[in-house]
Amino acid sequence: MMALINVILDRSIEKSLQVVFTTHRETVISLSEKLNIRHLLSTPTKTLCFNDTTPDAINRLTGVQHKPIELFVEDDLSSAIITKVASQLRGKRLVSIQRFGAASNCFTAAAGLLFSKQDISNTLFVLDGDVYKTQEEKIQRLNKVITGTDDLSENYKAQAINVIKQYELPIGSKPETYLHGIICNIGKSDNEEFQEIIDAANDIIVADESHKYINEIIERLGLERKVGLSKIIDLVATTEEWNEYIAEIKAWISDKIGP
DSSP, rough: OOOHHHHHHHHHHHOOOOOOOOOOGGGGGGGTTSSSOEEEEEEESEEEEEEEEOHHHHHTTTTTOOOOOOEEEHHHHHHHHHHHHHHHHTGGGEEEEEEOSTTTHHHHHHHHHHHOOOOTTEEEEEOOOOSSSSSHHHHHHHHHHHHSSSHHHHHHHHHHHHHHEOOOTTHHHHHHHHHHHHHHHOOOSSSSSHHHHHHHHHHOOSSSSHHHHHHHHHHHHHHHHHHHHHHHHHTTTTTTHHHHTHHHHHHHHHHHHHO
């Protein structure tokens, strides 16, 4: 099937054609740089479309909540941040994390749970903070997913907007460039592992794509990605900027975990 898709792609480029097809095979996600992939989710009242997503959110929306506190995030970097916050609050065992992919999917995922008649009182949707920063932008995006103006639709919108939060990211920044800057400004550390991360970060002067500011640190250290992200976030969590960056998310998780 993968070979067939590549053949169809070559022919479509050659003949200037748009080819649309459906599949249940998640392996096509590996071709996301070549294909415009969408996930369709049918709820009792509406069919929703997810852009550039991962299977995580879809599996959760069609399955069950396995832990009492649930957070949806954009990517694995955000997942590492939430894991660290939950650990600091001694509540990691209570928290599950799902990835929804592109930022626009945040609103679709929230609507999907509501349309499926699921309780979202212990669910939080976390944006990176580089897009949909203002309340007005969030509401505008939400209105595109929950299109009705009846009482039920307005109730859904009110519920959804209350469970969408974000990291405190400076205007015009991307998460990766901001975190990279924090690491570079640390200077020296008594911890040898941390110092190696700082040195690797300082070796990266300019990257042609924002994600590379973190990806290249991991590559230079020769770490498996999940381990590398965890170590980087452990370092960032020692800085003064950390608590401000995760303040809104930490407050929500802390409230849900309780004393």
